[in-house]
Amino acid sequence: LAVFIYTSALRAATSMDEQVRSLIGTLEDSTEEYRSVVDSIQQVIYRTDARGRWTFLSAAWVEVTGFAVEESLGRTFLDFVHPEDRLRHAELFQPLMGGAAGHLGREVRYRTRAGGTRWMEVYARVTTDERERITGTFGTLTDVTERKQAEEELVSTRERLQHLLASSPAVIHSRQVGDGFRVTFVSENVSRLFGWEADELLEDPRGWERLVHPDDAPGMAARRALIIEEGQQIHEYRLLCRDGTWRWVQDEWRVVRTPAGQALEVVGTVVDMTDRRQEEEARARLSSAVEQASDSIVITSPEGAIVYVNPAFERTTGHARDEVVGQDLRGLKQAEDGSGFAEALGSGAAGAEPWSGRLTGKRRDGSLTEEEAALSPVWDAHGRLVNHVALLRDVTRERRMEEQLRQSQKMEAVGQLAGGVAHDFNNLLTVITGRCHFLQQRLGGEGPGARDVTLIVEAAQRAAALTRQLLAFSRRQVLEMRVLDVNSVVAQVEKMLRRLIGEDIDLVTVPAQDLGCVKADPGQLEQVLLNLIVNARDAMPRGGRVTIETGSVVGGTEDGPAGIPPGPHTMLAVSDNGSGMDAETLSHIFEPFFTTKGRDRGTGLGLATVYGIVAQSGGHIAVESEPGQGTVFRVYLPRVDEPADRLAPPSTGAEARGGQETILLTEDAVDLRALAREVLTRRGYQVLDAADGADALALAERHPGPIHLLLTDVVMPRVSGRELAEKLAARHPAMKVLYMSGYTDDAVLRHGVLRSEVAFLQKPFGPGALARKVREILDTEVPAQASGSGGR
DSSP: OHHHHHHHHHHHHHHHHHHHHHHHHHHHHHHHHHHHHHHHSSSEEEEEETTSBEEEEOTHHHHHHOOOHHHHTTSBGGGGBOHHHHHHHHHHHHHHHTTSOSEEEEEEEEEOTTSOEEEEEEEEEEEEOTTOOEEEEEEEEEEOHHHHHHHHHHHHHHHHHHHHHHHOSEEEEEEESSTTTOEEEEOTHHHHHHSOOHHHHHHSTTTTGGGBOTTTHHHHHHHHTTHHHHSEEEEEEEEEOTTSOEEEEEEEEEEEEOTTOOEEEEEEEEEEOHHHHHHHHHHHHHHHHHHHOSSEEEEEOTTSBEEEEOHHHHHHHOOOHHHHTTSBHHHHEEEOTTSSHHHHHHSOGGGOOOEEEEEEEEOTTSOEEEEEEEEEEEEOTTSOEEEEEEEEEEOHHHHHHHHHHHHHHHHHHHHHHHHHHHHHHHHHHHHHHHHHHHHHHHHTTOSHHHHHHHHHHHHHHHHHHHHHHHHHHTTOSOEEOEEEOHHHHHHHHHHHHHHHHOTTEEEEEEOOTTOOEEEEOHHHHHHHHHHHHHHHHHTOTTOEEEEEEEEEEEETSTTSOTTSOSEEEEEEEEEEOSOOOOHHHHTTTTSTTOOSSOTTSOOSOHHHHHHHHHHHTTOEEEEEEOTTSOEEEEEEEEEESSOOOOOOOOOOOOOOOOOOOEEEEEOSOHHHHHHHHHHHHTTTOEEEEESSHHHHHHHHHHOOSOOOEEEEESSOSSSOHHHHHHHHHTTOTTOEEEEEESOOOSTTTTTTEEOTTSOEEESSOOHHHHHHHHHHHHHSOOOHIIIIISOO
């Protein structure tokens, strides 16, 4: 039994031992499985005692921190917390360990073995024994470093974005699609830029639209309706600021779409472009001013190559912009030697300084221009020379007018002297030629005495011609103004001019069609033609061509000739292909007694006479010439809208018949008065002669019969010829008047311009001319008022 009991007990013990071993194995297997599960979790599972020392750490601890579990167990968790977070972390654990809180969740930085840090999200729960005493903590450590970095980056990005929006020059806004495109977002910098708060613009659905200028709103609204279709738009309009000012803005809209293409919203950027717009307007004004300037503006490179010319340059020179861009300005414009122009344009930055002076340029047609120029260097913001700008003013017309004025002043000075002595010369020459006429009649045509008288008459005639020229350039001769067709005048003298120039010179006339009439003295206009033709002939000793051309021009226009008043003019031009003249000769050609023809070949009065006749006729004369290129004279006379007068045929020189009419002769020159009396009495007239106007009035008062003609000098002491005619007209209404004078510069004949209805006889005159003129006036059926004593 004992054996049985022992054997049974042994068997039972053996069986229990096997069960225990089986149970232990099962438990070990369960622990390994638990450890395997715990170690497979990425979070760190930990346990601490009541003093915060690690008692358990899962394998994830090694992966996260790099510290081994074995070396970490037994140490407090604070040993592994970042020094800057330890105090805060310990303070957070105190309520937990004191029982005030059941669990804790915080984010703390933990150190790593490599010296770095990892952000951990700490979850802790207290553990207690059977008597509810705190025995430690149990929890997890989750590595949230990447999330924390992402959050920090997100915060940083938001801060940067907010900073960018606040400091950006553009206001960002978004709008709903449709429903009036209501504003859903406005960046806060709208306050800084325009004074409005973002909230107040969002509160009012139409808040932004109310700030658009009324003149700009309709066009903006019309375009905005197409934004979905177009996808992008740029609006420019004026926006009202809080301070009441208007600012120009550029508002660019873009449609944001889903991948399927559906419009989600509209985003936009508003940029204040007021300053830019003002700069653009300023540049546009500057560009417009440069383009429309009447003076030429040229911009060159630092080396002097042309990079820009304005339209005025093209008009002035005839060169197109494309033709001159790239050319050196010094090749188109020349200055006097030593002026410094070439140096100022080509000296580079070191010597670039402003320059001003006078330049000579050549137009496309070859003619020369005179220009006042100002050259300035242009520097950039870094002090580098980038351009030269030249302002060129064409003063060609002004210089010609100044030269004409100087010429006119010289002519006036000489003319005053010449005109003063011409009157006395004419009186003397009238007596000389008259007495010689009587002497020739007595001597007949034979014998030495008759030849001497003939020589005296010829000398007197040359003196008379010289006197007429003196009066012509002094503009004191009497002009018998008529309305003339210049083409007809040229045609009448063409045959005579051909004989004058000779067979070796070809005379060509180029009459213009529909040429207007002018008012001039036909004889004096013929004299102008004659003198110009003679001048052309003398410039071509070996033959050549002379061209007479007429045309119509308009003064006072940009394309019109220089120096003539505004309005239509008729041009008479005489050109030759002779030797031409240099600038020095041109400056003196209209001066009296200036000649280049040598001794005994000219008096130097031909062109001076032309100048005086043209000026007294209210016209202008211009000349162009270059050595070896011939000469062109252009005469400009004001055009009149009247039909041409019918001109009387020239006198044949036949002896005039006499008569028995009564003539009142008034002349203060004794010898001349005696000559005129003898000429008239020889022809049967009854002559009452008086020394001056007062004597003539007294003589007429005593004369019982009619007075048929008053023959009177113009300028006399006490009573002038006109005053005498006016006083006698009341008593003798049928009396006719014939004025005579050596020159006329009084109010009666309007300073030498004779009215067509006033009869006048220019001194010196011969007996035959006096007799013919007297008979002509007496036979004319014209009332007394018209013949001399009428209104002014």
